[in-house]
Amino acid sequence: MANMLGALKTIEQYKSDSPHYSELLDILAELLILREEYRKTADKTIFQVDDHLIPQKVAGGLPLIDFFSGKFDVSVPQNYFLRLLDIAEKRSPEKAQEMVAQLHDGVLDFEKMVRHTFDPLSEEEFPDEKDDDFFDLVELFLEESLRPELEKVAHQYGDRISKLGWNEGYCPICGKEPKIGEIKASDGRRYLFCNQCGFEWHYRRVKCPFCGNEEQQALAYFTIEGDERYRVDVCNVCKRYIKIVDLRDTEQEANLDVEDIATLHLDMLAYEEGYS
Numbered sequence: 001m002a003n004m005l006g007a008l009k010t011i012e013q014y015k016s017d018s019p020h021y022s023e024l025l026d027i028l029a030e031l032l033i034l035r036e037e038y039r040k041t042a043d044k045t046i047f048q049v050d051d052h053l054i055p056q057k058v059a060g061g062l063p064l065i066d067f068f069s070g071k072f073d074v075s076v077p078q079n080y081f082l083r084l085l086d087i088a089e090k091r092s093p094e095k096a097q098e099m100v101a102q103l104h105d106g107v108l109d110f111e112k113m114v115r116h117t118f119d120p121l122s123e124e125e126f127p128d129e130k131d132d133d134f135f136d137l138v139e140l141f142l143e144e145s146l147r148p149e150l151e152k153v154a155h156q157y158g159d160r161i162s163k164l165g166w167n168e169g170y171c172p173i174c175g176k177e178p179k180i181g182e183i184k185a186s187d188g189r190r191y192l193f194c195n196q197c198g199f200e201w202h203y204r205r206v207k208c209p210f211c212g213n214e215e216q217q218a219l220a221y222f223t224i225e226g227d228e229r230y231r232v233d234v235c236n237v238c239k240r241y242i243k244i245v246d247l248r249d250t251e252q253e254a255n256l257d258v259e260d261i262a263t264l265h266l267d268m269l270a271y272e273e274g275y276s
């Protein structure tokens with residue numbers, strides 16, 4: 001709760017700093033309020049974790065939750081997704097209503113849509129309309145629909161995983177790749193953040209999270225002049241990038257959901273430079 005209020009405060013501040021992000025930050029604020037509600041719906045998560053398999057999974061680089069092979073009851077996430085669609089409906093009423101109707105009639109299958117976000121290259125059916133604001137929101141909301149459930153897993157097992165030592169560049173809880181990370185004030189180390197489940201894990205600074213490259217000459221970063229709070233770590237072997245937030249010079253604690261949206265200009269820059 002304190003977390004959410006802090007995030008909402010940061011959102012207001014960022015909206016006045018960068019008015020062109022107002023619309024997206026407003027959407028995020030609405031989403032965070034709904035998320036808080038869904039966090040409280042149940043203590044138990046829809047995801048089962050086999051306790052004694054954890055050390056083996058961590059050692060083998062396998063995430064705790066395998067969304068592909070498992071069978072999960074997605075009714076709560078689906079309900080949450082429909083509530084999130086209300087946020088989109090205010091902006092694109094016709095498209096949102098059409099999607100609700102298609103889900104209701106079975107033309108669209110929520111579970112398949114969610115699975116698609118774990119493997120965008122899969123052949124799973126998905127309303128594929130790139131460069132459309134509504135569908136960008138749908139993708140965001142599909143990912144968000146599982147967040148409260150996966151957060152519970154992260155809260156329950158995160159410490160144990162950190163102690164066992166996870167050395168991969170993808171999330172140990174859900175397997176997704178990070179888009180953003182931070183340098184923590186407490187130890188000055190780099191941590192990667194998973195938007196899908198909210199988990200953060202330590203990852204060596206001189207190593208690419210995506211291909212594991214450790215050659216210092218092939219790793220670089222760029223910053224925006226005048227704003228030392230952010231940098232983009234890039235790898236010239238695999239041409240991928242990750243945004244890194246460093247708020248050590250400020251009093252603020254980073255909320256990486258908010259930072260991810262407030263740094264979309266860095267994503268644009270990275271694309272322009274040929275990174276993905």
Ligand SMILES: [Zn+2]
Nearest residue numbers: 171174194197
């Ligand atoms: Zn995750």
Ligand SMILES: [Zn+2]
Nearest residue numbers: 208211235238
């Ligand atoms: Zn790389």
